[in-house]
Amino acid sequence: xxxxxxxxxxxxxxxxxxxxxxxxxxxxxxxxxxxxxxxxxxxxxxxxxxxxxxxxxxxxxxxxxxxxxxxxxxxxxxxxxxxxxxxxxxxxxxxxxxxxxxxxxxxxxxxxxxxxxxxxxxxxxxxxxxxxxxxxxxxxxxxxxxxxxxxxxxxxxxxxxxxxxxxxxxxxxxxxxxxxxxxxxxxxxxxxxxxxxxxxxxxxxxxxxxxxxxxxxxxxxxxxxxxxxxxxx
Amino acid sequence: xxxxxxxxxxxxxxxxxxxxxxxxxxxxxxxxxxxxxxxxxxxxxxxxxxxxxxxxxxxxxxxxxxxxxxxxxxxxxxxxxxxxxxxxxxxxxxxxxxxxxxxxxxxxxxxxxxxxxxxxxxxxxxxxxxxxxxxxxxxxxxxxxxxxxxxxxxxxxxxxxxxxxxxxxxxxxxxxxxxxxxxxxxxxxxxxxxxxxxxxxxxxxxxxxxxxxxxxxxxxxxxxxxxxxxxxxxxxxxxxxxxxxxxxxxxxxxxxxxxxxxxxxxxxxx
Ligand SMILES: Nc1ncnc2c1ncn2[C@@H]1O[C@H](COP(=O)(O)OP(=O)(O)O)[C@@H](O)[C@H]1O
Ligand SMILES: [Mg+2]
Numbered sequence: 001x002x003x004x005x006x007x008x009x010x011x012x013x014x015x016x017x018x019x020x021x022x023x024x025x026x027x028x029x030x031x032x033x034x035x036x037x038x039x040x041x042x043x044x045x046x047x048x049x050x051x052x053x054x055x056x057x058x059x060x061x062x063x064x065x066x067x068x069x070x071x072x073x074x075x076x077x078x079x080x081x082x083x084x085x086x087x088x089x090x091x092x093x094x095x096x097x098x099x100x101x102x103x104x105x106x107x108x109x110x111x112x113x114x115x116x117x118x119x120x121x122x123x124x125x126x127x128x129x130x131x132x133x134x135x136x137x138x139x140x141x142x143x144x145x146x147x148x149x150x151x152x153x154x155x156x157x158x159x160x161x162x163x164x165x166x167x168x169x170x171x172x173x174x175x176x177x178x179x180x181x182x183x184x185x186x187x188x189x190x191x192x193x194x195x196x197x198x199x200x201x202x203x204x205x206x207x208x209x210x211x212x213x214x215x216x217x218x219x220x221x222x223x224x225x226x227x228x229x230x231x232x233x
Numbered sequence: 234x235x236x237x238x239x240x241x242x243x244x245x246x247x248x249x250x251x252x253x254x255x256x257x258x259x260x261x262x263x264x265x266x267x268x269x270x271x272x273x274x275x276x277x278x279x280x281x282x283x284x285x286x287x288x289x290x291x292x293x294x295x296x297x298x299x300x301x302x303x304x305x306x307x308x309x310x311x312x313x314x315x316x317x318x319x320x321x322x323x324x325x326x327x328x329x330x331x332x333x334x335x336x337x338x339x340x341x342x343x344x345x346x347x348x349x350x351x352x353x354x355x356x357x358x359x360x361x362x363x364x365x366x367x368x369x370x371x372x373x374x375x376x377x378x379x380x381x382x383x384x385x386x387x388x389x390x391x392x393x394x395x396x397x398x399x400x401x402x403x404x405x406x407x408x409x410x411x412x413x414x415x416x417x418x419x420x421x422x423x424x425x426x427x428x429x430x431x432x433x434x435x436x437x438x439x440x441x442x443x444x445x446x447x448x449x450x451x452x453x454x455x456x457x458x459x460x461x462x463x464x465x466x467x468x469x470x471x472x473x474x475x476x477x478x479x480x481x482x483x484x485x486x487x488x489x490x491x492x493x494x495x496x497x498x499x500x501x502x503x
Contacts, residue, residue, distance in 0.1 A: 122320025125285055126334050126382075127310030140324045 006186035007193055021174070023194065030171035030198060033089070034158045037096035038104075041153065045101050046146070049108025053142070054134055062109050066102040074099055074160055082167045092164035099160055100153040107149010111142025143213035151206040158199045162191075172198070234296050234389040234422050235261045236282060241291030243277050243447070251277040252447030254291070259439070261389075262420040266437025268427050268470075274447025275426040276317065279392050282424060283312045295390070310334055313383030313391040313421070318399050319375045321367035327353070327378050328363030334386040345385075352381040357411055373404040380412070384419075391421045395428065409435055430471050434459075442467055 010016060017023050052058045074095055081091035115138040123137045139146065165173030175191030178184070236259040243252040251274040259265040267275040280286040281293045284305045293300045300308060321330050329336075331349035336342055350360040356377040367375055376397055383391055396412075397405040409432060416423065416436075427433050433440045434455040442450040442458070444466060451463040459478070462468040472478055476494030482502055483490050489502035 116323060118316065118318060118320045119322050121285075122314070122316040123322060123333075125280075125283060125309060125314040125316060125320075127306050127308075127337055129306050132337070137322060137324075 003185055003189060007189035010186045010190040011194065026172050026174060027194065027198065030158070030161055030164075030173075030195070033093065033096070033161045033164050033171055034154065034202075037093055037157050037161070038100050038150070038154055040093070041097045041100035042104050042150070045104035046108045049105045049110075049146075049149075050112050050134060050139070053109040053112025054130070054138060056113075059109075062106055066106055069098060069102045072098070075163065078163055078166060087167050089164065089168045089170055091167055092161075092170075095163070096157050096161060100157050103149045103153040103156065105149075107146050107152070111145035111149070112138045113142070114145055115141035144210050147206060147210040147213055151203060151210060154202050154206060155199055158202055159195060162195055235259060236265075236390065236422060236424065237294040237297075238278070238281070239292045239294060241278070241281060241288040241293060243274070243281070243286060244289045250446050252288070255447060255449060256291075257439075257441060257449075257452065259422055259424065261422050263438040264416065264423040264425055264436055266425045266427060266433035266440045267443060268430055268433040268437075268440060269443030269450075270428060270445075273443040273445055275428075275443060276394055278443075278447060279394060279424050279426050282390065282392055283309045283314060285309075310338055310386065311388055311390075313386070313388040315376075315379045315383045315391070315393040315396045317394040317426075319367070319372075319379045321375055321378060321382070323367055325366075326363065327365050327367065327370065330367065330378060331363075331382045331385050333382060338386060349381070349385060352385060353378070355384075355415070356381045373400045373408065376400055376408060377411075380408075380415075384415075389422060391423045393423065394426045396425070397432065398428070405432075412436060434471075442470055 011023065019025065049062070052062060077098060078092060078095040081094050085091040085094075112134070119141065120133060120137055123133055128136065161171055162173035162176060164170045165177050172191050172194050175187050175194070179186075179188030179191060238255050238257045241252060241255050242250075244250050255274075255278060257265065267278055269275055277286050281288050282295070282300070284300055284303075287301070295303075321327075322333070325333075328346050328349045331352055332340075332342065332345035335345040335348065340348075346363075350363050353360045353363055358374060358377050358381070362370065362374065367378065370378065376399070380393075380396065383393070397408045400408065413436060423436075425433070425436055430442075437455065439452065440455055440458055441452045444450045450470070451458055451467045453461075458467065458471060459473065462471060462473050468474065477499075479494035480491050480499065481494075483492060490498050491500045491502055492498050
């Protein structure tokens with residue numbers, strides 16, 4: 001049988017499901033690490049991006065962070081953090097947080113910045129406080145872009161979370177490292193396929209959310225009401 | 234509620250001089266029309282009233298109170314504002330756009346929405362349009378919504394920045410007539426910004442003609458300005474020499490007919 005067929009068979013083998021090293025457990029672990037890393041990064045990056053987008057101050061921070069972080073090889077960072085923090089989940093989690101940060105920051109900044117300036121100015125003139133402007137106008141209008149940043153960050157993290165298995169017994173990466181060690185190539189490919197499937201699933205889900213944030217499509221011209229026949233009263 | 238501009242000037246951070254030593258009093262229940270070409274400081278002046286712009290010198294007073302003593306957010310909520318080109322919130326339905334300020338000041342959403350539907354009818358819109366999003370309305374309808382939104386909290390003061398600038402002349406005329414009707418009924422204190430001298434004459438009790446740098450060329454009632462343009466700039470701006478402004482009468486079958494400079498009849502002398 002082909003390697004691909006062997007990998008599929010490996011995944012479908014009931015013996016590889018259930019228990020502390022089963023596929024289902026590994027899937028959940030992978031998802032949990034991804035979620036934790038993205039959530040931690042978002043907790044800082046999104047407020048910071050919103051602040052920069054709202055005030056227009058500190059744009060350079062966005063550019064500099066994105067550039068600096070993209071230049072850092074994640075595996076190198078992970079090794080460094082591992083040497084410093086030792087074996088365990090902390091080092092990979094930190095590396096993933098760093099990885100997720102720029103996309104989230106850029107998305108939040110660009111989203112808020114992209115909100116129609118005329119609408120924001122009008123809302124301020126009507127008497128919205130700065131908080132209300134952010135929460136009720138800028139974020140709703142920029143939501144699709146903010147979610148776009150979240151989508152990019154999630155995709156990067158879910159793929160790279162494989163490396164969590166490098167320093168801890170966590171996630172789908174275990175199959176890759178275990179397979180590599182014992183030259184069990186079907187197991188390795190199975191791990192890779194599972195990561196890809198999970199990434200695809202998350203991406204599709206977030207794409208739906210992003211689309212829902214795009215706001216109302218204008219009616220077709222034929223549906224638009226004719227110029228008002230004023231019901232004067 | 235009267236408004237007083239007392240010697241206000243505005244120089245922006247980049248050095249642009251937008252307004253130069255402007256003084257003017259707008260009595261309660263009257264309309265001040267600020268008119269001038271693009272960049273003459275009209276918007277800047279108007280936005281000093283709700284503190285969207287703080288003057289570099291001078292003071293703006295509402296009922297004798299310096300607006301700088303008032304809380305910005307509360308002040309803005311108490312003043313109706315029609316931004317240039319509508320400025321409706323694209324992600325909110327028309328009814329919620331109109332209900333914006335009442336909801337901000339604590340009216341329940343339900344009550345605010347019910348009032349908003351009444352207001353839509355008031356400005357000549359079918360309340361059924363309340364369900365739509367702004368992008369699903371025509372330009373003229375959007376302007377009506379913007380006027381309804383400005384009226385929603387029943388403010389004493391109304392600021393309107395070229396409210397009908399973006400719609401075609403026939404719709405504009407219709408909107409102007411309706412605003413005049415509403416004003417006769419509501420008696421707000423209005424500051425209206427426009428670059429259209431006919432609109433200024435039609436709606437303003439008092440008209441200020443501005444030139445570049447926010448320098449006053451002439452202040453007066455439409456009658457005064459037409460009868461005695463202060464200088465050539467004003468004469469040119471109001472088109473005092475334009476054919477449709479130079480009316481003469483001729484007698485036809487014993488009745489006095491008024492004709493314009495091109496000889497077109499425009500009416501009968503009563
Ligand atoms: N925020 C700003 N910063 C710098 N210059 C400005 C700003 N707003 C307006 N200006 C300038 O001030 C002048 C008057 O502008 P404005 O009050 O908008 O005029 P108007 O409404 O009559 O067209 C213009 O030259 C304009 O470019
Ligand atoms: Mg203007």
